[in-house]
Amino acid sequence: MKQLIIKIVLAIVIVVLVYLVVQSVSKPVKFNKEKERRENVVINRLKDIRSAQLLFKNYYDGYAPTWDTMISFLETAEIPIVKIMPDPEDTTFTKTINDTIGYINAADSLFKGNIAVEEIKYIPFSDGEIFEINAGKIEKGSVKVNVFEVSCLYEQFLKGLEEQLIVNLVATRKQLDKFPGLKVGSMEEPSTDGNWEY
Numbered sequence: 001m002k003q004l005i006i007k008i009v010l011a012i013v014i015v016v017l018v019y020l021v022v023q024s025v026s027k028p029v030k031f032n033k034e035k036e037r038r039e040n041v042v043i044n045r046l047k048d049i050r051s052a053q054l055l056f057k058n059y060y061d062g063y064a065p066t067w068d069t070m071i072s073f074l075e076t077a078e079i080p081i082v083k084i085m086p087d088p089e090d091t092t093f094t095k096t097i098n099d100t101i102g103y104i105n106a107a108d109s110l111f112k113g114n115i116a117v118e119e120i121k122y123i124p125f126s127d128g129e130i131f132e133i134n135a136g137k138i139e140k141g142s143v144k145v146n147v148f149e150v151s152c153l154y155e156q157f158l159k160g161l162e163e164q165l166i167v168n169l170v171a172t173r174k175q176l177d178k179f180p181g182l183k184v185g186s187m188e189e190p191s192t193d194g195n196w197e198y
Contacts, residue, residue, distance in 0.1 A: 031165045035158060039182065041124045042157050043196055046184040049120060049131070049150050050192055051110050053185070055079070063135035063148035063185075067121040070133070074117045077106035126156040134187050145190040151183030 056064045056073055064070035083101045107117045123129045135148040154173075158166050173180040184194040 027162055028165060031162050034161060035169075038125050038157050039196070042152065042182050043194065045115075045120070045124060046131075046150060046182060046194055048111060048115065050184045050194070052106075052120065053135075053148050053150075054192065055106055055110065057146060062137075062146045065133070065135040065148075067130065067133055071117055071120070074107040074110070074120070079106055123152045123156050126152070126159055129156050136187065138188065138190070140190055147185065147187055147190055148192075149183060149185040149187045151179065151181060153181035156181070 052070060052074060053063045055077070056062075056070065059073070059077060064073060111117070111120075121130050121133075123131055129152070132151045133148070134150075135146070137144045138147050139145070154166055154170055158169075170180040179195055182194065182196060185192055
């Protein structure tokens with residue numbers, strides 16, 4: 001009888017240990033899968049913001065420094081629709097004639113109805129937190145250059161996931177001297193790249 005009880009206890013301990021090992025392996029796998037899914041959504045939003053900043057710069061020779069400025073611009077700016085035709089008098093077919101045939105709202109052109117203009121500033125999965133936005137000028141080689149940066153932290157868009165794994169991710173990024181989140185542009189370099197692109 002005593003041996004039977006010991007066998008049952010050992011069997012229970014083995015089942016519990018197997019369960020704990022499986023959990024310890026599956027948690028990081030699930031975390032990384034969800035992290036990657038969320039990163040893709042945030043990256044797409046940052047790409048939209050970059051496109052909006054580049055369009056803003058075409059109009060104002062600088063980048064939008066605030067969300068109010070950006071959103072107001074996107075709601076009111078119009079982009080010309082240009083029809084390009086070959087010049088009928090050009091026998092080499094190298095010259096073209098550009099004809100503006102109308103205008104389209106900047107937000108409609110950039111986002112194609114996938115996102116409301118007012119939502120561009122919100123970090124996905126963050127319960128309403130807003131991307132950090134900065135714009136200004138820096139001096140590079142004795143020339144003033146327009147720059148912008150839009151960023152969010154891992155803690156913001158990974159909310160609700162395993163807390164310790166987020167802490168580990170942030171610590172690793174800081175040890176590597178890398179930004180602990182996602183960002184596009186830079187306030188230190190004349191770059192419009194995202195940190196996921198290098």
